Amino acid sequence: MDAQERNEQTRKRALFKSATEPLALVGVIVILSIVFSLSNSRFYGAVNIHTILEQSAIPLILGVGSTLVILIGSIDLSIAGVMGASAMSFVLLTPNTRSPHDHGIVAPIAGILTGAAFGFASGYIMSKFKVPSFVVTLGMWFAGQGFATILYGQTATPYMTNKNVSGWSPRLFAGIPNAFWAAIIVVILGFFILNFSKLGRASMAIGNNEAIAQTAGLKIDRVKISIFTLAGALTGIAGIIGAIQLGSGSPDVGKGSLFVCVPAVVIGGTSLAGGRGGVLRTILGVFLLTILNDGLIVSGVSSNYQSGVAGLILIVAIIFALWSRSDKSGVSK
Amino acid sequence: MNLYRSKADIESVPGTPILSLKNIKITFGDLTAVNDVSFDIHEREVVGLIGENGAGKSTLLKILAGVYKPNSGTIELAGKSVKFRNPLDSLEAGIGIVHQEQSLFTNLSIAENLEFVGEGKNKSSKIFRFFNWRKARLSAERALEQVGSKLDPRIRVGDLPFIDRQMVEIAKAMKVSTVKVQNPVIILDEPTSLLEVHETDALEREIAKIKEIGSVIFVSHRLDEVMRVCDRIVVLRDGQLVAVKKTSEVTARDLFQLMMGHEKKSEVRSYERRHQGETPKVELRGAGKKGKFSDINLRLVAGEITAIVGTNGSGREEVCKAIYGVDSFDSGSMLVDGKEVRHWSVRTAITQGFGFVPAERKVEGIIGGLSAANNISLIFSDDIKRGLFISPKKNLASAKEWFEEIDIRPRVPSKELEKFSGGNQQKVVLAKWLKSKELSVLILDHPLRGLDPGAAETVNSLIRQAAANETAVLLLGDTMEEVLDIADQIIVMKDGQATGEFDLHVDRPTTLDLLEKMV
Numbered sequence: 047m048d049a050q051e052r053n054e055q056t057r058k059r060a061l062f063k064s065a066t067e068p069l070a071l072v073g074v075i076v077i078l079s080i081v082f083s084l085s086n087s088r089f090y091g092a093v094n095i096h097t098i099l100e101q102s103a104i105p106l107i108l109g110v111g112s113t114l115v116i117l118i119g120s121i122d123l124s125i126a127g128v129m130g131a132s133a134m135s136f137v138l139l140t141p142n143t144r145s146p147h148d149h150g151i152v153a154p155i156a157g158i159l160t161g162a163a164f165g166f167a168s169g170y171i172m173s174k175f176k177v178p179s180f181v182v183t184l185g186m187w188f189a190g191q192g193f194a195t196i197l198y199g200q201t202a203t204p205y206m207t208n209k210n211v212s213g214w215s216p217r218l219f220a221g222i223p224n225a226f227w228a229a230i231i232v233v234i235l236g237f238f239i240l241n242f243s244k245l246g247r248a249s250m251a252i253g254n255n256e257a258i259a260q261t262a263g264l265k266i267d268r269v270k271i272s273i274f275t276l277a278g279a280l281t282g283i284a285g286i287i288g289a290i291q292l293g294s295g296s297p298d299v300g301k302g303s304l305f306v307c308v309p310a311v312v313i314g315g316t317s318l319a320g321g322r323g324g325v326l327r328t329i330l331g332v333f334l335l336t337i338l339n340d341g342l343i344v345s346g347v348s349s350n351y352q353s354g355v356a357g358l359i360l361i362v363a364i365i366f367a368l369w370s371r372s373d374k375s376g377v378s379k
Numbered sequence: 380m381n382l383y384r385s386k387a388d389i390e391s392v393p394g395t396p397i398l399s400l401k402n403i404k405i406t407f408g409d410l411t412a413v414n415d416v417s418f419d420i421h422e423r424e425v426v427g428l429i430g431e432n433g434a435g436k437s438t439l440l441k442i443l444a445g446v447y448k449p450n451s452g453t454i455e456l457a458g459k460s461v462k463f464r465n466p467l468d469s470l471e472a473g474i475g476i477v478h479q480e481q482s483l484f485t486n487l488s489i490a491e492n493l494e495f496v497g498e499g500k501n502k503s504s505k506i507f508r509f510f511n512w513r514k515a516r517l518s519a520e521r522a523l524e525q526v527g528s529k530l531d532p533r534i535r536v537g538d539l540p541f542i543d544r545q546m547v548e549i550a551k552a553m554k555v556s557t558v559k560v561q562n563p564v565i566i567l568d569e570p571t572s573l574l575e576v577h578e579t580d581a582l583e584r585e586i587a588k589i590k591e592i593g594s595v596i597f598v599s600h601r602l603d604e605v606m607r608v609c610d611r612i613v614v615l616r617d618g619q620l621v622a623v624k625k626t627s628e629v630t631a632r633d634l635f636q637l638m639m640g641h642e643k644k645s646e647v648r649s650y651e652r653r654h655q656g657e658t659p660k661v662e663l664r665g666a667g668k669k670g671k672f673s674d675i676n677l678r679l680v681a682g683e684i685t686a687i688v689g690t691n692g693s694g695r696e697e698v699c700k701a702i703y704g705v706d707s708f709d710s711g712s713m714l715v716d717g718k719e720v721r722h723w724s725v726r727t728a729i730t731q732g733f734g735f736v737p738a739e740r741k742v743e744g745i746i747g748g749l750s751a752a753n754n755i756s757l758i759f760s761d762d763i764k765r766g767l768f769i770s771p772k773k774n775l776a777s778a779k780e781w782f783e784e785i786d787i788r789p790r791v792p793s794k795e796l797e798k799f800s801g802g803n804q805q806k807v808v809l810a811k812w813l814k815s816k817e818l819s820v821l822i823l824d825h826p827l828r829g830l831d832p833g834a835a836e837t838v839n840s841l842i843r844q845a846a847a848n849e850t851a852v853l854l855l856g857d858t859m860e861e862v863l864d865i866a867d868q869i870i871v872m873k874d875g876q877a878t879g880e881f882d883l884h885v886d887r888p889t890t891l892d893l894l895e896k897m898v
Contacts, residue, residue: 060538061488214519242510243507247487254485263467321484
């Protein structure tokens with residue numbers, strides 16, 4: 047066999063593998079959708095589809111950030127707290143029941159910068175003081191929550207008064223809710239950064255083997271800090287959208303989001319060990335979780351049973367979806 | 380300690396060296412890893428660096444790579460003294476290293492791997508640039524071409540076989556060094572230890588290619604190979620320089636003696652049959668596994684060493700794994716002590732007295748984070764129990780005995796196993812099995828891989844000893860010489876089929892006889 051032929055064969059095999067791997071997950075999503083549509087035709091209605099799209103916006107945006115962070119072999123647990131901080135910064139700068147001043151574009155920028163600042167802090171502390179990201183971001187969660195609570199203060203909840211802003215998320219543009227448009231832009235951005243920037247490729251390298259990256263002379267700290275800052279900014283965007291969907295400022299806007307975001311990334315096929323996976327896969331993970339959640343509500347499963355049923359379906363779905371990429375050595379962690 | 384120094388036997392070459400080490404010394408705590416070592420490397424020269432595991436080769440290479448800073452001594456490049464603060468400095472100075480451990484990102488393409496070489500030396504903001512795939516691919520193609528490889532740079536490194544990865548490693552080391560430097564020095568740290576014999580030819584051609592543009596420091600345990608490729612050979616022992624020799628003026632035997640400080644024991648092997656007509660411990664009758672091997676007949680007899688030889692992909696590794704219960708057979712039958720087995724698994728294999736030493740020592744053979752003592756007692760721990768619990772004291776004491784018996788160094792059984800050198804790790808792996816009183820079958824997959832001749836000698840004598848203690852040994856060797864030296868029976872495999880069988884009590888096959896059936 048000559049070199050050319052061997053090259054071809056290796057590439058074809060790899061391409062086939064990467065193309066077929068997500069198929070199982072797509073299959074699971076299709077099956078779930080069919081089952082839910084059969085149990086209630088409303089599931090398939092335009093209204094519900096808009097709901098699903100709008101609901102998936104925040105986990106998608108967070109998912110992109112988390113995917114990048116997980117790919118470098120770290121984890122960001124701070125998203126719930128940072129979302130609160132960003133949301134409060136944003137709401138207090140838009141016209142609200144506490145202050146009618148309209149700061150215009152400054153408000154969302156402040157929200158995003160707040161998130162970026164927390165992300166930068168996590169990344170900086172982690173790489174300069176050599177502390178595991180798990181611990182740093184756990185602390186940053188509470189720091190963000192604390193920052194938000196201070197802004198929230200003792201006075202009454204700040205409700206948004208500008209209907210134009212508070213109604214933004216579900217409003218349709220070209221038949222798709224604004225929030226989802228935002229998510230699409232973020233996904234494209236994330237995909238682009240990961241695959242076509244040095245930062246993205248360096249992240250994959252670091253996630254695969256940090257020691258090698260070091261000897262290759264990659265600026266590891268810089269990459270990590272940049273990725274955490276970027277993820278923080280995305281968390282900021284998610285916080286702003288969360289506040290808009292809520293119509294008011296609340297430190298708890300991000301409550302529970304961590305438990306959607308990280309599983310979505312992992313279900314999508316990004317390895318928690320770092321270096322393996324990608325942004326587009328996370329979309330599948332997010333859709334699986336959002337559809338599952340929405341479908342159970344629409345099918346009228348009693349709220350008492352919802353969590354339990356969701357959990358069971360999720361486990362079965364994951365076993366099925368991950369079948370194709372089970373570890374060859376049979377080791378699971 | 381000056382004893383060695385005064386004895387050091389140095390043959391120098393005229394002319395200005397491009398790289399020279401002067402009185403390099405480095406200590407770790409009380410341990411002096413490298414002591415007062417000096418030697419030169421000239422333009423277009425291949426210099427061999429040999430020594431036992433722990434002789435200080437790796438440490439010396441790490442100093443050259445800018446990983447360690449020497450306590451004293453200087454490194455001079457083309458006559459100018461240099462200080463390497465980090466790996467980058469050394470890369471930029473034109474010293475490229477192909478590490479013993481693979482240093483490629485397996486999740487990225489060849490192009491990306493080559494693109495990230497020496498990345499950080501570019502100015503700070505580079506990381507925020509676009510990644511130019513086209514440019515990366517073209518420059519990778521050029522780098523590969525330089526080392527004579529025709530690999531497609533878009534292939535993911537993880538999808539490549541080992542030999543091809545080695546080529547990428549070399550291309551990578553070359554790429555850095557040829558960017559700016561006139562006379563690059565490429566360090567190959569045991570590049571052949573994981574290659575099969577016939578693959579090393581390719582590597583030797585590589586070295587000849589590198590020699591056209593720079594110099595090479597070649598570290599290897601295979602003395603015959605060192606003799607073939609090197610112009611001069613530097614010998615280290617216990618962190619000291621013992622000799623620098625022109626290859627034309629030494630023999631492999633001399634080198635062995637210089638390395639070890641004593642002569643090689645030339646054991647005249649006996650071809651006497653020790654056992655006759657016994658029920659074999661393990662017998663395969665027409666065993667097969669779809670797509671891997673088929674119709675394999677094999678008898679492992681107590682007290683005998685049976686070797687399987689074959690190239691990569693001959694299926695011999697799969698046969699071993701199936702016997703040990705990691706994989707399964709799907710045709711034919713396997714008999715243990717004359718009885719056919721049905722439900723075979725690793726667990727049952729171990730209870731029947733089977734032991735397995737895998738090839739990938741770091742991944743499959745040891746638990747690096749555990750102490751050497753705990754690795755030894757991993758499977759058989761009856762002797763160190765006190766009641767229901769394991770007694771740490773007995774554990775250490777028992778491990779100490781093994782450390783003495785088979786000379787595991789340093790004598791610190793409580794140290795994490797990953798901190799030992801390869802040869803000593805392998806001894807620990809063997810001790811783990813030899814410990815069992817009921818060891819009846821020992822399967823060895825490349826037991827000498829990456830070991831220096833001294834350690835290899837010890838491991839071989841352990842294997843012989845195991846056989847003498849009525850264990851049936853199944854061996855996959857690295858080299859045919861190794862196999863011919865130790866085996867009682869040799870089975871040759873090719874493409875999943877047994878193509879030849881030699882009984883060394885009767886036949887005396889040569890390497891060529893074996894090769895003929897292999898390829």
